[in-house]
Amino acid sequence: MPNTVPTLELDAYLRLNRASLGEWLVAIREISGCEDMACRLHRGSGPAGALSALETGQGCILCIYACQGMDITGCRGVDPVLLLPLAGEPEIALRDGRWQPLAQLTFAHPEDRFHMRVPESGRVMILRPKAGSLDNLATVNGGWQLSACQQLIDCYLHRSPFFRDDNHARLMTSELFCQLSRVAQEESIPVCDCSGLDRRLLRAVEKIRREPDWDFNLRELASHAGVSERNLYYLMKREASITPYRLYQRNRLVRVRYRLVDCQCTVPHISWYAADEGFSHLGRFAALYREHFGELPSETVQWRRNLQTVEKEPSGPSFTFTELQN
Known part of the structure; x- marks a missing residue:
């Protein structure tokens, strides 16, 4: 089966691929905790995109890939977020202002109620730290602190393809948020080698x-x-x-995950997908899968099934900002 999953950061934590707008909205609201987040597709129909996400006690990282152009409203939350452009030329509007390029790491206050325009094949990362950890960034947006945060995130992304397993991934993610908090408190910048x-x-x-x-x-x-x-x-x-073999094994597991995330069949053939990647013992495969991703293969499939169930229920708030900006 050809790999139809787009390039996406934290691909080992892919949650959704080739999703409809309804599925995509249900997923991003659940992951972000923002029930009022909304989205409008530029073409009006067709797949919305892909999502990957990794959450720890220190914060959540959400990576967005747009199959087509989309406009997204941020949520009316109580804590700030960091927005990082990864590909394409996304735009941002704060407090219902004009669109401007999202060209670098940007700090969004809760009161900003940010709006984001992501072009086709564009990618954006949203970092949502735990409550209060980045409050001191509010007075220095665009200063040395954001530059330091950018360096730390770049290093994290550089290392992320080499996470050994789920425990290592969550440890490194928690460490990133702790380092960002140190920068917000104007402490010394952690040393980071991005060579x-x-x-x-x-x-x-x-x-x-x-x-x-x-x-x-x-x-x-x-x-x-x-x-x-x-x-x-x-x-x-x-x-x-x-080790070389550990990386080889992890990449095989990731390819199985791609197929499970894409699966919309009534009975997913988990054993078939595993066998295609060389995992002949289903019990051992399931244990390895949980070791690397923090959940069983069946839980990956069930998560998307749950989205499809919720999608049929009445949706949340509609998107109105773009209609005013057209």
Whole structure:
């Protein structure tokens, strides 16, 4: 089955793909906790997009991918959020003002009631820290603190493809929010190394990611990267904190997750999808899946089924800001 999932940050925590507007709205409201969030598609129909999300006790990260242009209203919450453009040329309007480019990390106050326009294939990340942790950023929007926050988030994104499992992902995400809070309190900026991976290591990583039919062979992988098996192992441990086989295994699990998230059939063939990626023992596969994503495969499927049920119920507030801006 071809990979139809778009490039999306935190793809191991993909929640929704090729979703209708109704499904997409139900999902983003549930994940963000904003029941009054609304959206309008520029074409009026067709798939809305994809969502990935990771939540910890320190905050939630939500990544949005737009299959087509969309206008989104923020929620009338009590806490601020950070908005980070990742691809395309998204725009933002604050307090019902004019549209302006969302060109860099932006701090949105609850009273701003932000509106966001995401173009087709555009990507935006929303970071919602726990209550009170970023309050001190309110007086220095656009200053050195936001630049420091941008650096920390960039480093987090650089490391995210190499999360070893769910515990590691949540630990690193909690650490990010703690670091952002330290910056908001005007404490010292945490040291963060965002240097690129060794090009030899990149060749190995790309082979693992881009060749789903390839069966793991350390000697072949090392030869492809241009290093010895021993050096490849230590390169990956040193620069990515993960072993070659662990990365290979995780990418296979992610591909199963893609198919489960996409599945809209009555009875999802979890065992078939697992077998296609080389997992022959269903019980062992389910345990590995939960270790890497924090839930069972059946729970991934059920989450989307629940969205489809809720979608049929009366929707929340309608979107009116764009009608005034047309």
